[in-house]
Amino acid sequence: MLSTQQSASEVIAARRPAPAEHRQPARNDLPSAVARREESGQPAVSCELRYQDYLATDNRRAFDGLRGLGFLLVVTAHVPSVRLFDYLQGWAAVWVFLVMSGYLVTMLMTREEKLVGRIAFGAFLVRRFFRIVPSYWMAILLYWLACYALPPLQEEYPRFMTRLPAYLAFMPEYADTDGYSIFTHAWTVGVELKFYLLFPPVLFLMLKNANWRFAATAIAAALFAAHGAFLSEAYCAVLFGAMLALWLEQPGGYAFITKLTRVPAVVPLALIVGLLALLHFGERFIVLAAVMTYLLAYTIVQESTVSRMLTWRPLAYIGQRSYGAYLLHFLALRTGYMIFGNVSTTSGLLAAGFCLVLAVPAAELLYRTIERPGRDYGQRLLSRARIGAVPQTSATPRRLIVDRAADTAGHRR
Numbered sequence: 001m002l003s004t005q006q007s008a009s010e011v012i013a014a015r016r017p018a019p020a021e022h023r024q025p026a027r028n029d030l031p032s033a034v035a036r037r038e039e040s041g042q043p044a045v046s047c048e049l050r051y052q053d054y055l056a057t058d059n060r061r062a063f064d065g066l067r068g069l070g071f072l073l074v075v076t077a078h079v080p081s082v083r084l085f086d087y088l089q090g091w092a093a094v095w096v097f098l099v100m101s102g103y104l105v106t107m108l109m110t111r112e113e114k115l116v117g118r119i120a121f122g123a124f125l126v127r128r129f130f131r132i133v134p135s136y137w138m139a140i141l142l143y144w145l146a147c148y149a150l151p152p153l154q155e156e157y158p159r160f161m162t163r164l165p166a167y168l169a170f171m172p173e174y175a176d177t178d179g180y181s182i183f184t185h186a187w188t189v190g191v192e193l194k195f196y197l198l199f200p201p202v203l204f205l206m207l208k209n210a211n212w213r214f215a216a217t218a219i220a221a222a223l224f225a226a227h228g229a230f231l232s233e234a235y236c237a238v239l240f241g242a243m244l245a246l247w248l249e250q251p252g253g254y255a256f257i258t259k260l261t262r263v264p265a266v267v268p269l270a271l272i273v274g275l276l277a278l279l280h281f282g283e284r285f286i287v288l289a290a291v292m293t294y295l296l297a298y299t300i301v302q303e304s305t306v307s308r309m310l311t312w313r314p315l316a317y318i319g320q321r322s323y324g325a326y327l328l329h330f331l332a333l334r335t336g337y338m339i340f341g342n343v344s345t346t347s348g349l350l351a352a353g354f355c356l357v358l359a360v361p362a363a364e365l366l367y368r369t370i371e372r373p374g375r376d377y378g379q380r381l382l383s384r385a386r387i388g389a390v391p392q393t394s395a396t397p398r399r400l401i402v403d404r405a406a407d408t409a410g411h412r413r
Contacts, residue, residue, distance in 0.1 A: 047303040048262070051254045054300070058108060062299040063100060065310025066124030067319030069324055070096045073183075075355055077335050081348035089279045092288055094188055094305050095237050099292045101192050102241025109204055110249050119204050123382050130378030132323075133170075133373045136189055139327040140167050143183050146331055152338050156182045173231055185330055191231065195238050203242075214246045225286050237289035244293050248300070257297050265304045268295055324371060332358040 070093035076082070077090030113119050144164070144241065147157040159181045166175035167183065173190035175181070207213045221239040224232040247253035275291050278284055299307045310316075335358065336351030 008060075017046075024364070026280075034295040047302050048258060049085045049303060051251060051258075054248065056255065058111065060104075060300060062307045063104075064316035064319035066096055066100065066296075066299065067091070067322040068315040068317070069310070069319075071318060071322045071329070072356075074326065075333065075352055075359075076328055078330060079342070079348045079352045080173050081351070082345050084345075086349075087280070089276050092275070092279060095234075095285070095288050095292045096296070097188060098191065098234055099241035099244070099289060099296055101195065102238035102243075103245045103296060105196065106203075106242040106245035107249065109200055110245065113204060119200065121200055121205065124200065125196065126382055127278060127375070127378050130374045130381075131371070132193065134374035135324055135327060135366055136186070137168075138366065138370050139186070139324075140164070141181070142328065145330055146334075147182065153182070153334065155385040171329065173234075182330060182334065186327065187231075188234075188326075191234050191238070199242065200240075206258060210246065210326075214243060217246065230285070233285035236286060237292065240289045240293040241296065243296070244297055248297075254301075255268060261298045261301050263302075265302075265306045268298050268306060271295070274326050289377065321360060321363040321367055325359045325367035328362050328366070329355055329359045332362065394407070399406070 073088060074091035075090065075339075076085040076088050077093075079085050109119050109124070131297070133402040143162060147153045147160045159179075160183065163172075163175035163181060166172060167186065170193050171190055172183065173187035176184045176187070189215035203213050203216065209218055217239050221236045221243065224236040224239065243305065244257075248257060271291060271294070275288065278287065299310060332356040333351060338356035340350040342351055
């Protein structure tokens with residue numbers, strides 16, 4: 001499998017050497033964009049990722065850090081007793097996950113189609129199912145057991161049982177029509193599963209022209225935005241990420257995004273501050289999606305200090321386990337409330353800290369016992385069924401690309 005080793009493009013390059021005049025040097029041997037700008041008299045703002053280097057890898061180093069930071073912010077959104085957390089608007093971090101999912105899936109499928117001629121959509125769905133659903137079902141079981149067995153949570157039990165059919169039917173986003181519950185945060189899983197099921201066949205199987213694909217995605221995003229419902233605007237965020245991927249795959253689009261993000265690191269930071277100030281006066285989901293899309297583009301193209309901070313190993317580790325941590329964090333936080341309470345800043349901080357101490361190791365355990373075995377079983381199932389097999393004369397094993405999609409697009413929240 002291609003996880004942190006080689007990308008699919010790198011495998012092809014190794015099998016089919018390019019002429020010497022077109023061969024790209026190793027990533028570490030590339031002269032920095034800073035040096036190139038200094039030679040040309042341009043100001044050195046940050047180290048830009050060149051278009052050729054962008055196409056040569058599907059590993060986005062800053063994404064794990066973004067996921068980790070997003071998870072930490074989500075935790076703060078559930079601790080109202082700490083007034084400082086109100087200014088962080090932690091709930092908005094979910095929109096990072098949505099935009100990122102749209103970007104990753106679209107980017108990986110676009111490259112698979114370019115390299116092998118078509119998309120193994122059945123194999124993609126099987127891998128997505130076994131990557132996401134086993135951990136999701138285990139989380140449902142753990143929340144059910146907690147609500148049934150823990151006296152402080154027994155008031156949640158009737159609400160949980162009422163919503164259980166929706167949870168099991170992969171419709172968590174429609175479960176809480178009459179108020180919040182202990183498992184409300186699972187709505188994002190429902191949104192992303194619908195995206196995986198519906199978006200690829202419409203975009204990649206029905207439309208073949210890149211411009212038409214971008215236009216169709218933009219029209220769909222505009223319709224969702226015009227509808228204005230919460231879930232519609234969530235899908236709009238996912239589609240923003242998809243449009244970013246489609247744009248970056250084209251030379252002209254990449255050049256435009258490069259110019260748009262060629263700013264000092266203080267600019268995106270100021271953008272975040274401005275967004276937090278705006279959200280303090282009300283929910284602006286479309287603006288939020290647009291800002292998150294810009295920030296994602298910035299971390300991809302501009303290898304600045306901000307992007308390097310996102311590769312900090314502890315933060316990246318939390319991001320790599322963020323899916324399980326996100327599923328379990330609210331149960332861990334409610335357990336912290338039982339121990340420390342939630343009536344003062346001190347008790348809120350203690351509960352939040354307890355949540356992290358419990359949720360992150362629990363996510364690691366979930367990864368080792370459920371998530372990774374489920375993913376591996378899906379791989380074995382596909383191998384036995386020979387889904388996605390290609391002729392021996394093909395230059396590229398399609399499985400390499402789809403496996404990379406399973407690894408790279410899978411780590412969320």
